[in-house]
Amino acid sequence: MFHFSNIVRTKGDPKIVEGGPSLKQPADQLARALGWFSIGLGVFELFAPRRVTETLGMEGHETLVRAFGVREILTGIMSLSVEKNAGLWARVGGDGLDAAALLSGLTADNPKKGNIALALLTVGGIAALDYRTAQDTRPQRPPRDARRKLYPRRSGFPKGIESVRTAARQIAALARPNEMKQGDARGVP
Amino acid sequence: MKALVWHGKEDIRCDTVTDPEIQDPRDAIVKVTSCAICGSDLHLFHNFIPGMLPGDIMGHETMGEVVEVGSGVNGKLKKGDRIVVPFTIICGECDQCRRGNFSVCETTNRKRHLADKVFGHTTAGLFGYTHLTGGYPGGQAEYLRVPFANATHIKVPAGIPDEQLLFLSDIFPTGWQAAVQCDIEPTDTVAIWGCGPVGQMAIRSAILLGANQVIAIDCLPERLSMAEAGGATTIDFETESVVERLQELTDGKGPEKCIDCVGMESHVMPSLPDTLLDRAKQMVMAESDRPHVLREMIYVCRPGGIISVAGVYSGLSDMLPMGAFMNKGLTMRTGQTHVNRWTDDLLRRIEEGEIDPSFVITHTVPLSEGPEMYQVFRDKRDSCVKVVLKP
Ligand SMILES: [Zn+2]
Ligand SMILES: [Zn+2]
Numbered sequence: 001m002f003h004f005s006n007i008v009r010t011k012g013d014p015k016i017v018e019g020g021p022s023l024k025q026p027a028d029q030l031a032r033a034l035g036w037f038s039i040g041l042g043v044f045e046l047f048a049p050r051r052v053t054e055t056l057g058m059e060g061h062e063t064l065v066r067a068f069g070v071r072e073i074l075t076g077i078m079s080l081s082v083e084k085n086a087g088l089w090a091r092v093g094g095d096g097l098d099a100a101a102l103l104s105g106l107t108a109d110n111p112k113k114g115n116i117a118l119a120l121l122t123v124g125g126i127a128a129l130d131y132r133t134a135q136d137t138r139p140q141r142p143p144r145d146a147r148r149k150l151y152p153r154r155s156g157f158p159k160g161i162e163s164v165r166t167a168a169r170q171i172a173a174l175a176r177p178n179e180m181k182q183g184d185a186r187g188v189p
Numbered sequence: 190m191k192a193l194v195w196h197g198k199e200d201i202r203c204d205t206v207t208d209p210e211i212q213d214p215r216d217a218i219v220k221v222t223s224c225a226i227c228g229s230d231l232h233l234f235h236n237f238i239p240g241m242l243p244g245d246i247m248g249h250e251t252m253g254e255v256v257e258v259g260s261g262v263n264g265k266l267k268k269g270d271r272i273v274v275p276f277t278i279i280c281g282e283c284d285q286c287r288r289g290n291f292s293v294c295e296t297t298n299r300k301r302h303l304a305d306k307v308f309g310h311t312t313a314g315l316f317g318y319t320h321l322t323g324g325y326p327g328g329q330a331e332y333l334r335v336p337f338a339n340a341t342h343i344k345v346p347a348g349i350p351d352e353q354l355l356f357l358s359d360i361f362p363t364g365w366q367a368a369v370q371c372d373i374e375p376t377d378t379v380a381i382w383g384c385g386p387v388g389q390m391a392i393r394s395a396i397l398l399g400a401n402q403v404i405a406i407d408c409l410p411e412r413l414s415m416a417e418a419g420g421a422t423t424i425d426f427e428t429e430s431v432v433e434r435l436q437e438l439t440d441g442k443g444p445e446k447c448i449d450c451v452g453m454e455s456h457v458m459p460s461l462p463d464t465l466l467d468r469a470k471q472m473v474m475a476e477s478d479r480p481h482v483l484r485e486m487i488y489v490c491r492p493g494g495i496i497s498v499a500g501v502y503s504g505l506s507d508m509l510p511m512g513a514f515m516n517k518g519l520t521m522r523t524g525q526t527h528v529n530r531w532t533d534d535l536l537r538r539i540e541e542g543e544i545d546p547s548f549v550i551t552h553t554v555p556l557s558e559g560p561e562m563y564q565v566f567r568d569k570r571d572s573c574v575k576v577v578l579k580p
Pocket of ligand 2: 279280281282283284285286287294295296297
């Protein structure tokens with residue numbers, strides 16, 4: 001992207017000599033991988049739904065596969081964003097939907113039920129990974145009812161807030177006669 | 190030297206980098222004694238503002254001691270001077286600088302071809318703030334090269350601690366400008382969205398400028414308590430309706446003046462569907478900013494009132510109610526801060542003890558702990574309001 005937009009760092013600016021530790025945790029990397037996987041799968045489902053239904057012996061459900069593709073893309077984007085945790089939980093929910101749809105195709109007369117079983121196994125594995133990563137990337141924001149420090153004495157006004165208010169009122173009172181004159185000149189009461 | 194370096198989304202590291210050097214006769218090198226993390230640094234941390242490159246040094250609130258000056262600084266600075274570095278790099282000579290419009294200086298953005306394309310006209314170069322504004326290395330580091338140093342500095346006296354002076358670099362004049370742009374009159378109610386560091390400064394500024402009533406809106410108890418300490422009536426938007434409470438507090442007339450100290454990453458709440466939609470659009474890059482606060486301000490502001498925007502927006506905002514904005518005859522004033530325009534006045538107020546901006550600091554840590562503090566500040570952990578880093 002930087003190459004397209006023609007941005008380069010200016011010569012002479014400081015360069016990295018030795019890198020410091022990264023804030024990224026393994027779970028963050030995994031979330032990223034899952035996000036890209038999700039987008040890839042979603043694009044495939046969106047543009048080649050017949051390949052999916054044929055493999056699973058579930059012809060006629062192409063629209064559903066496309067819809068699932070859109071869902072995969074959206075949750076993938078979310079998993080790559082700052083809201084990765086929400087994205088991963090959305091993926092866990094999506095895995096449930098995938099499993100339910102696959103189960104509905106697991107009928108006795110489906111010649112491809114072996115493929116469906118395999119797909120179910122894969123979905124199960126991915127779901128476990130999604131769930132684990134969602135747990136591990138839980139936001140560290142303190143809960144709403146967490147005990148917090150309050151700062152009721154930090155006014156920022158060393159002489160007290162009343163002294164500031166009084167000073168401001170005095171300045172306003174001094175300015176007012178001038179304004180009145182201007183008002184008179186404009187014919188404003 | 191050590192510096193906080195951007196490596197990508199949510200990835201800032203304390204790296205060892207080469208020391209800055211004089212590149213131009215008008216440069217000066219400053220040994221940083223204190224620097225701070227700004228709320229707008231979080232937009233970069235989240236990679237919501239495009240134009241950062243891995244390897245860029247963060248930070249635009251810095252002060253320290255001059256250790257080297259170029260030959261072109263012309264006696265305006267000398268070794269040993271103690272200066273605060275304004276976050277806007279200014280030449281002091283162009284048309285805009287001469288008008289005091291420092292944040293839109295015409296000459297200091299060394300990547301002006303980018304800014305010209307994106308904004309129509311370039312704005313000033315900024316420290317540590319994307320290649321759209323020059324790609325200048327920032328001041329969360331042990332040393333900082335100050336370009337155009339003959340104009341880009343605020344000389345500060347000895348005897349006042351760093352903590353009281355540091356915020357002359359950004360958040361104090363930013364809150365102040367936001368309030369000044371409201372043309373506050375003694376009968377005014379000023380409503381301020383966001384009680385982060387800039388919001389806190391805007392509250393104090395509105396009081397200093399003689400507002401009759403200041404109402405501050407946020408959802409974090411620690412920030413609301415600090416806002417109240419500064420003289421504001423508070424609204425917790427997670428438990429109360431902002432629109433209803435503002436009507437109540439202004440006898441149904443609405444505040445005359447509204448200040449946005451939130452910007453493009455406004456709070457997302459299921460009870461406010463527009464915030465969800467904005468977030469979704471921002472995620473798929475269909476909209477760059479989340480303008481819920483702007484919409485709310487336009488809706489509640491008293492007709493004929495003024496809306497002042499200090500929060501940072503980067504690109505495109507959807508669904509702004511232009512009908513209400515136009516028919517109510519509102520005025521909107523915006524802008525990155527023209528820092529040096531306000532310096533003399535604000536420094537005098539600090540020296541005379543009228544205000545002590547250090548009230549906002551809740552955390553002081555060594556520079557090396559900076560990366561973790563980005564997370565603490567972002568997540569509002571440990572009741573964090575403002576972080577100061579000591580190299
Ligand atoms: Zn800032
Ligand atoms: Zn200029």
